[in-house]
Amino acid sequence: xxxxxxxxxxxxxxxxxxxxxxxxxxxxxxxxxxxxxxxxxxxxxxxxxxxxxxxxxxxxxxxxxxxxxxxxxxxxxxxxxxxxxxxxxxxxxxxxxxxxxxxxxxxxxxxxxxxxxxxxxxxxxxxxxxxxxxxxxxxxxxxxxxxxxxxxxxxxxxxxxxxxxxxxxxxxxxxxxxxxxxxxxxxxxxxxxxxxxxxxxxxxxxxxxxxxxxxxxxxxxxxxxxxxxxxxxxxxxxxxxxxxxxxxxxxxxxxxxxxxxxxxxxxxxxxxxxxxxxxxxxxxxxxxxxxxxxxxxxxxxxxxxxxxxxxxxxxxxxxxxxxxxxxxxxxxxxxxxxxxxxxxxxxxxxxxxxxxxxxxxxxxxxxxxxxxxxxxxxxxxxxxxxxxxxxxxxxxxxxxxxxxxxxxxxxxxxxxxxxxxxxxxxxxxxxxxxxxxxxxxxxxxxxxxxxxxxxxxxxxxxxxxxxxxxxxxxxxxxxxxxxxxxxxxxxxxxxxxxxxxxxxxxxxxxxxxxxxxxxxxxxxxxxxxxxxxxxxxxxxxxxxxxxxxxxxxxxxxxxxxxxxxxxxxxxxxxxxxxxxxxxxxxxxxxxxxxxxxxxxxxxxxxxxxxxxxxxxxxxxxxxxxxxxxxxxxxxxxxxxxxxxxxxx
DNA sequence: CAAACGGTTGATTAC
DNA sequence: GGTAATCAACCGTTT
Numbered sequence: 001x002x003x004x005x006x007x008x009x010x011x012x013x014x015x016x017x018x019x020x021x022x023x024x025x026x027x028x029x030x031x032x033x034x035x036x037x038x039x040x041x042x043x044x045x046x047x048x049x050x051x052x053x054x055x056x057x058x059x060x061x062x063x064x065x066x067x068x069x070x071x072x073x074x075x076x077x078x079x080x081x082x083x084x085x086x087x088x089x090x091x092x093x094x095x096x097x098x099x100x101x102x103x104x105x106x107x108x109x110x111x112x113x114x115x116x117x118x119x120x121x122x123x124x125x126x127x128x129x130x131x132x133x134x135x136x137x138x139x140x141x142x143x144x145x146x147x148x149x150x151x152x153x154x155x156x157x158x159x160x161x162x163x164x165x166x167x168x169x170x171x172x173x174x175x176x177x178x179x180x181x182x183x184x185x186x187x188x189x190x191x192x193x194x195x196x197x198x199x200x201x202x203x204x205x206x207x208x209x210x211x212x213x214x215x216x217x218x219x220x221x222x223x224x225x226x227x228x229x230x231x232x233x234x235x236x237x238x239x240x241x242x243x244x245x246x247x248x249x250x251x252x253x254x255x256x257x258x259x260x261x262x263x264x265x266x267x268x269x270x271x272x273x274x275x276x277x278x279x280x281x282x283x284x285x286x287x288x289x290x291x292x293x294x295x296x297x298x299x300x301x302x303x304x305x306x307x308x309x310x311x312x313x314x315x316x317x318x319x320x321x322x323x324x325x326x327x328x329x330x331x332x333x334x335x336x337x338x339x340x341x342x343x344x345x346x347x348x349x350x351x352x353x354x355x356x357x358x359x360x361x362x363x364x365x366x367x368x369x370x371x372x373x374x375x376x377x378x379x380x381x382x383x384x385x386x387x388x389x390x391x392x393x394x395x396x397x398x399x400x401x402x403x404x405x406x407x408x409x410x411x412x413x414x415x416x417x418x419x420x421x422x423x424x425x426x427x428x429x430x431x432x433x434x435x436x437x438x439x440x441x442x443x444x445x446x447x448x449x450x451x452x453x454x455x456x457x458x459x460x461x462x463x464x465x466x467x468x469x470x471x472x473x474x475x476x477x478x479x480x481x482x483x484x485x486x487x488x489x490x491x492x493x494x495x496x497x498x499x500x501x502x503x504x505x506x507x508x509x510x511x512x513x514x515x516x517x518x519x520x521x522x523x524x525x526x527x528x529x530x531x532x533x534x535x536x537x538x539x540x541x542x543x544x545x546x547x548x549x550x551x552x553x554x555x556x557x558x559x560x561x562x563x564x565x566x567x568x569x570x571x572x573x574x575x576x577x578x579x580x581x582x583x584x585x586x587x588x589x590x591x592x593x594x595x596x597x598x599x600x601x602x603x604x605x606x607x608x609x610x611x612x613x614x615x616x617x618x619x620x621x622x623x624x625x626x627x628x629x630x631x632x633x634x635x636x637x638x639x640x641x642x643x644x645x646x647x648x
Numbered sequence: 649c650a651a652a653c654g655g656t657t658g659a660t661t662a663c
Numbered sequence: 664g665g666t667a668a669t670c671a672a673c674c675g676t677t678t
Contacts, residue, residue, distance in 0.1 A: 153675080154656075264657030312656045321656080407657060414658095458673040462658045469658075540671090547673070 006030040009102040014060040015241040018170035018289035021131035025101035032181030038084040041192035048434035052402035055233035056437045060285045061222040063240030072177040078220040085116045090187040092124040101129040106139045108334040137164045139330035151327030154312045170292040189213040203229035235402040244282035259304035262313040268407035269474035280438035325446035337445040338363045342553035346454040348546040350424035377421045385517030387528035388466040393483035402437035411464045413451035419463040425452035460543040467496045486525040
């Protein structure tokens, strides 16, 4: 084909270095070349994206756009404000496109989206070129080499991966970028459905995303936070390929750190600097290439004179886990990110289970409040008011910075699910989805399943203590004092159990340990919301029982609700609450009422539902805004952030 | 078929 | 104060 007119569609590959897809596009030797980003309403309105991750995305886009312009003054990242599914067919025609090139994406929604775009391209006679580059190995190829099964253990990845072939060496960034063609806009912009807007709670003012296809100034510029209605980000971690490559250089320059890195030996309490690389958000947005990272590290390891660490604990080992989760998601699709209909996720009768639309088999984004107590614990966990300083410090760091250490994630995830609250891992995954700047659908869902012992990992009796675990890393409680300033002057010997501090010590430290953690308050830190040892024992009992029952998310009994017959009154709290330390007594009636409608057939196909928590909303105004996430009526969403409307 | 073994990252006690 | 055994006991794979 002569005179190629090429669209390069940037997605989660916001970089110029080591991009096999970009290389393929430039190899066409285009006569006209448009680097574009489509402002997808599925991400803008139907994903849970907190302000810190928005900022990180805009950073990446701005940096990339600048790098493109550096290579060609006429070019930039052209940001088009319309859904790709409706925009592309028009661009193909008006711009006389011959080729569309993009990097492969195996996220469940991305597959649907890309299939739609690909079909439209084929109908328009446009050639589509798709290259793998987001993971070490193409996730579909990895599954194929794993006997067509989802990769559920690291040894499976280590065995299946090399069967595909060697991990490709990185390729340098292009030196020049061809001119864009004329940008004709003689077509109608299709306005998206902006309701529901799952990010409405984080916006401080109105969103102007789609007022004009080329943006407010008509220059296709990357939007500002102001324009999107978001307040200033609070995180100090910033995005962009330039920053990512500099960070990588710094890590690689420290040969000992790079070659002997052992993840389980890095301190979750370290800050300024943190003990791990902080490169995960860059891998998510593609501002750093995973192959670049792999080979830069591997070359140091190969030349290291001392004893280097090995996968899975080494730096490259971390990438193997990422590929494992991508492989699991590639094989299981939408169901990987939820319990129901997931053939590889154990069923545990957690509190606050997701609502599911049985026509689409997808979670709706709402959840059952089967226990007012659990809902209160969930809110206190989310906002760092549990009364356990280690947990609260981590959750506050997460909200402010958008990042916490991997072992910190273990601690809060174990606490919310199998080692404390006995609340569904899907609730925790949603909070991480909103607040993490490195949120990656497959890794998030996979890690939550791991920590809740519903897949990948099964040793539920290994439970993280919010007291003993942090003591191992930070005897002085510096980390807690940093993120829970109420406790900054408390004697270190009480720092993980402040309720044990005598009144005299509390007075001396200028803090009183009292109240139920309704809100953050100067000089006051809440009492612990339960006795941890009691809760751990109750949870382990519950897990034991649930493992014995042995149901998975796709079991008919799980889907039709008859699983309850198998649990009787044993297990944690769910049915009669006899291991709930007595606290559930007054809620039994309420629980029964919920059981009738919970998970049974035709409920919740978007039908309105009363609040089951029995008027527990009052007194929580400070966080009430987020609760309505549990009551949204329109649109369905999967935990990979995207809505699928029910076809009726 | 049973037993042994490995599984990136627990807590507590004994030495 | 550091290392090792013990605690209770899961899964899936290998022998």
